[in-house]
Amino acid sequence: MPAVQTIAVIGAGIMGRGIAHAAALGGYRTILEDLLPNALRKAETEIRSNLDKAVELKKVTAADADSAFKRLEFAGSVEEAARQADLVIEAVPEEMESKIEIFTLLDKICRPTTILASNTSSLSVTEIASVTYRAKRCIGMHFFNPVHKMKLLEVVRALETDEDTLNTAVEVGRRMGKEVVVIKESPGFITSRINAMIGNEAFYMLQEGIASPADIDKALKLGLNHPMGPFELVDLVGLDTRLNILEYLHKSLGEKYRPAPLLVQYVKAGRLGRKSGRGVYEYPETPTTR
Numbered sequence: 001m002p003a004v005q006t007i008a009v010i011g012a013g014i015m016g017r018g019i020a021h022a023a024a025l026g027g028y029r030t031i032l033e034d035l036l037p038n039a040l041r042k043a044e045t046e047i048r049s050n051l052d053k054a055v056e057l058k059k060v061t062a063a064d065a066d067s068a069f070k071r072l073e074f075a076g077s078v079e080e081a082a083r084q085a086d087l088v089i090e091a092v093p094e095e096m097e098s099k100i101e102i103f104t105l106l107d108k109i110c111r112p113t114t115i116l117a118s119n120t121s122s123l124s125v126t127e128i129a130s131v132t133y134r135a136k137r138c139i140g141m142h143f144f145n146p147v148h149k150m151k152l153l154e155v156v157r158a159l160e161t162d163e164d165t166l167n168t169a170v171e172v173g174r175r176m177g178k179e180v181v182v183i184k185e186s187p188g189f190i191t192s193r194i195n196a197m198i199g200n201e202a203f204y205m206l207q208e209g210i211a212s213p214a215d216i217d218k219a220l221k222l223g224l225n226h227p228m229g230p231f232e233l234v235d236l237v238g239l240d241t242r243l244n245i246l247e248y249l250h251k252s253l254g255e256k257y258r259p260a261p262l263l264v265q266y267v268k269a270g271r272l273g274r275k276s277g278r279g280v281y282e283y284p285e286t287p288t289t290r
């Protein structure tokens with residue numbers, strides 16, 4: 001199969017922006033697309049600013065940052081973004097219906113050899129791939145937040161994924177500067193399954209009044225050497241994203257993953273984390289969306 005030259009990223013939220021940043025820096029022509037023009041404008045500003053920070057920290061040369069930025073394009077429709085892509089990475093919200101809608105459309109638009117990847121944190125790539133006529137060319141590429149800093153990429157092999165697709169995804173991941181682990185599809189893969197469990201337990205503790213959020217975070221950082229506390233992390237990830245993952249794990253793996261009622265209540269209240277100005281903690285610098 002021909003090597004990947006052009007990558008389209010569908011969804012320019014927290015993850016899509018970071019994936020586009022890493023792909024452009026890895027030397028790929030990168031086309032980022034979102035339903036919302038505002039999300040694209042925000043992505044462009046944030047990617048430029050993160051590239052500038054990387055130059056200041058001497059992690060990237062100014063010339064490499066500028067060429068990466070030049071390799072970035074922004075598109076207003078999935079058709080425009082994906083038509084010419086060799087690899088499409090989908091990063092729309094964690095809902096099966098949205099993923100299925102995008103993959104159905106991508107299968108119609110893209111060349112037959114184009115690889116369709118999902119950045120899903122927990123959903124079945126096999127199920128997403130089943131709506132296409134190219135299940136062999138579908139795969140999971142699970143990046144971590146913030147993508148331009150986090151080293152790991154979980155490459156998820158779905159039931160029908162072929163060897164060439166797997167090898168290509170691993171090679172692209174490495175060129176994007178990631179350490180890759182390859183796993184057989186299973187709900188929540190390695191990281192989301194363990195992380196969701198820890199984060200959910202923290203919400204049960206908070207609900208039971210065992211300790212304050214700051215003390216629960218402090219205990220995990222200083223006692224267990226976690227780089228971030230579970231509440232700092234869920235505010236970064238998004239409480240809605242975490243709830244979607246837990247609901248899926250609960251449905252597929254059983255009772256021990258039942259989402260803590262307090263997490264459900266926070267999401268209902270619009271406390272989604274940093275992105276909405278308030279999650280477990282408050283972020284006065286971000287305007288609240290409600």
Ligand SMILES: NC(=O)c1ccc[n+]([C@@H]2O[C@H](COP(=O)([O-])OP(=O)(O)OC[C@H]3O[C@@H](n4cnc5c(N)ncnc54)[C@H](O)[C@@H]3O)[C@@H](O)[C@H]2O)c1
Nearest residue numbers: 011012013014015034035039091092093094120121145237
């Ligand atoms: N947030 C995390 O820490 C994290 C980590 C790893 C993986 N993920 C996964 O990445 C995916 C995206 O998560 P996120 O946190 O970036 O979400 P997000 O809500 O920040 O961004 C999603 C973006 O997709 C856009 N969108 C929605 N429907 C679309 C469509 N039909 N076409 C084009 N764009 C569309 C939205 O406008 C939004 O900008 C999810 O599957 C999530 O589980 C998230």
